[in-house]
Amino acid sequence: DQQVKQNSPSLSVQEGRISILNCDYTNSMFDYFLWYKKYPAEGPTFLISISSIKDKNEDGRFTVFLNKSAKHLSLHIVPSQPGDSAVYFCAAGGNQGGKLIFGQGTELSVKP
């Protein structure tokens, strides 16, 4: 199932700089997108979401951008902190009831 793809398995960023995580999707019927953060031995923790009627949503250091024409979303973390080091999943849903389709995840490492 390749409907949601995160092409970068890992990303390394210096503390204080911007982290940009990317996600692409193929199903144009998706209308709700989410980012989750996951630490080892824990479940995914909801970070931020965006509806397809918007192109940007911001919550503190986290901003999600949605480009519907390109079927692309990104998560910006500014400034990045060592505690942000985790695996980040994008997920999409909306056209299939509550079912979420997840990407493969990107492991972010923020170095002090």
Next chain:
Amino acid sequence: EPEVTQTPSHQVTQMGQEVILRCVPISNHLYFYWYRQILGQKVEFLVSFYNNEISEKSEIFDDQFSVERPDGSNFTLKIRSTKLEDSAMYFCASSARDLNQPQHFGDGTRLSIL
């Protein structure tokens, strides 16, 4: 902050045995889900549940699987006759609505089939 809780954290079972994974969703949530993640693979949807019945299920969720809300707080996933390929992390999630609402996940049950 309210959270989804799952028990046990780790379950080891012999192939062919039945296993029940338990979840307590967030108390005012109405929609419940099970997902699984096989090691090294994506998180995959298994089933959604609302108003005491299955709303949707994936092709993974065959006759060996069942879900139940036996009382007002618990939500369970039963695998009737486990196979080696059922070994995975199983995550329970809940949401206030089915559409355009974030799902909140528990910390998962690691199921190991021997």
